[in-house]
Amino acid sequence: MLRKLRISGILVILGLLVEALSLCWNNALSFMSFVVVGGLLFASGVLLFLYSLVSSNDPARQLEPNIDARH
């Protein structure tokens, strides 16, 4: 879960950086880089994050493996 969070964060950061750079120029290639490169990186990061939310591993349990023992 934490690893997925880190990877999704890095992917989203890269996607956002590509999108920010693409706004510095006004031509067809910058638009395509926004949509294709930035969009792919950003979408894969967001989807990985959402997947990490719904996947079975609970972060609270990962950090506190003895949570069941306490209760």
Added chain:
Amino acid sequence: MIGPQTLVFLLIGISILLILVVVIWPSITASRQGKTIAFLALFIIPVVAATVGASEHIQRSEQTQFCLSCHIMEPYGRSLYVDDSSFIPAAHFQNHRIPADKACYTCHTDYAMFGTIRAKIEGLHHVYVYWFGTPMHPIRLYHPYNNRECLHCHSGARSFENSPTHTAMMGDLKSNKISCTSSGCHDTYHAVDKLDQVKFWKPAE
């Protein structure tokens, strides 16, 4: 007033900062507040930033300089300065009958429902063909020019409605039976093959 580009950069900056917090200290997501921060940082703010960025790119794609940024369009850009009123695009552009900064888009968009989206998709196809395919030579429209795009502005205009030539064939013009660009009518548009034979207008600096 913050412009859209500045707003996008601001949102991207805030998002990157928050994401870095989550990436460096992922353990904060153990708490409810941490989960909220992660959700904002990795979903809400990036989606908003991407949406505003996409909107800004779409606005820019309507500008004349965007269309002319591809080398293959250079003669079409030059044709806007031809010093001959029979050249339809030049006459419209030079007299500001269309917005000069959106000259290409104003005439080459599609004024039907979802026309803007269709025009954008065709634009993506242009980019694909330019970089990965073989552009047509000479370049031709994918479909015959629709009178609707002319009538979008000219319909209802006094000079257009009062012209006896137009009055005689108004029904056929509005139904596209006769094209505005028919031979003998408004049949000179970009004519890029004739640019070495014409004079050009130089706008005042």
